[in-house]
Amino acid sequence: MRPYIFVNLAMSADGKISTRERRQVKISGADDFKRVDEIKAGADAIMVGIGTVLGDDPSLTVKSPDLKAARRARGEDEHPLRVVVDSMARTPLDADILCKGEGRRIVAVSAAAQAGRVEALREKAEVVVVGEQNTDLTLLMHELAARGVGRLMVEGGGTLIWGLFRAGLVDELITYVGSIVIGGAGAPTPADGEGFAREDEFPRLELAGVERVDDGVLLRWVVKKEVHSAL
Numbered sequence: 001m002r003p004y005i006f007v008n009l010a011m012s013a014d015g016k017i018s019t020r021e022r023r024q025v026k027i028s029g030a031d032d033f034k035r036v037d038e039i040k041a042g043a044d045a046i047m048v049g050i051g052t053v054l055g056d057d058p059s060l061t062v063k064s065p066d067l068k069a070a071r072r073a074r075g076e077d078e079h080p081l082r083v084v085v086d087s088m089a090r091t092p093l094d095a096d097i098l099c100k101g102e103g104r105r106i107v108a109v110s111a112a113a114q115a116g117r118v119e120a121l122r123e124k125a126e127v128v129v130v131g132e133q134n135t136d137l138t139l140l141m142h143e144l145a146a147r148g149v150g151r152l153m154v155e156g157g158g159t160l161i162w163g164l165f166r167a168g169l170v171d172e173l174i175t176y177v178g179s180i181v182i183g184g185a186g187a188p189t190p191a192d193g194e195g196f197a198r199e200d201e202f203p204r205l206e207l208a209g210v211e212r213v214d215d216g217v218l219l220r221w222v223v224k225k226e227v228h229s230a231l
């Protein structure tokens, strides 16, 4: 058992999600940020990697008062369960994701994380130990399902998204392509990590939606489940 996992990200017209210094960039326009808030409010949990926490310090809270009220009316916390994938327990104790807004948090660490750091994090969040050196994403998904997470939204960054694709854990990819060029061979992209080497490893996608939003394009892809052989 695992949640339905959808990735939502914004990239520049040249396929970058932040600058070469991993500095956060506003790629989405007002309408797209509104859309993101809506799908966040409809999720049971929202997840980022530790690189995003250290780089952007996101709160991952629902922003619209109406959407927060609707969640409360459904008997839910104002904000979805917030999850950080953080093998070595590096999440700062004053990170916005731990401190801003009510609701539950999970920090997913590995057995290699320092015990002192794990204990300190337990004051602020539930800590789940999955994996030896790296957080085991498949085990983590089972833990989330066991806690009632049916729909999981993943915001990034590129290393975590790559890890999820490699583990066959992405059901849907929603990409907003904005009208800027960031450039930089080393700037993060939607799926970084080591990358797939062979064509038969590539996840295959079915285009499920194309829409103009702000001055960009919103693309919705559904990940095909069948295994493909090399062309």
Ligand SMILES: NC(=O)C1=CN([C@@H]2O[C@H](COP(=O)(O)OP(=O)(O)OC[C@H]3O[C@@H](n4cnc5c(N)ncnc54)[C@H](O)[C@@H]3O)[C@@H](O)[C@H]2O)C=CC1
Pocket (backbone or CB within 6 Å): 008, 009, 010, 011, 017, 018, 019, 021, 022, 023, 024, 025, 027, 048, 049, 050, 051, 052, 053, 055, 056, 085, 086, 087, 088, 134, 135, 136, 137, 155, 156, 157, 158, 159, 160, 161, 162, 163, 164, 188, 192
């Ligand atoms: N434009 C957009 O929509 C978004 C952009 N970003 C950007 O992405 C950048 C951060 O991305 P990254 O540095 O790649 O960090 P990341 O947020 O993808 O976190 C990666 C880290 O997760 C940890 N991890 C633990 N287990 C893992 C596993 N099994 N698989 C993969 N990762 C695992 C590792 O410590 C790894 O370094 C920032 O510059 C941020 O601004 C982040 C989110 C959305």
Ligand SMILES: Nc1nc(O)c(N)c(N[C@@H]2O[C@H](COP(=O)(O)O)[C@@H](O)[C@H]2O)n1
Pocket (backbone or CB within 6 Å): 008, 009, 010, 024, 025, 026, 027, 028, 036, 048, 052, 056, 057, 058, 059, 060, 061, 155, 156, 176
């Ligand atoms: N959808 C989207 N569009 C952009 O232009 C972005 N820069 C991002 N970044 C993601 O949003 C997070 C910020 O969340 P909070 O506002 O702090 O709740 C950031 O960390 C990225 O994950 N996303």
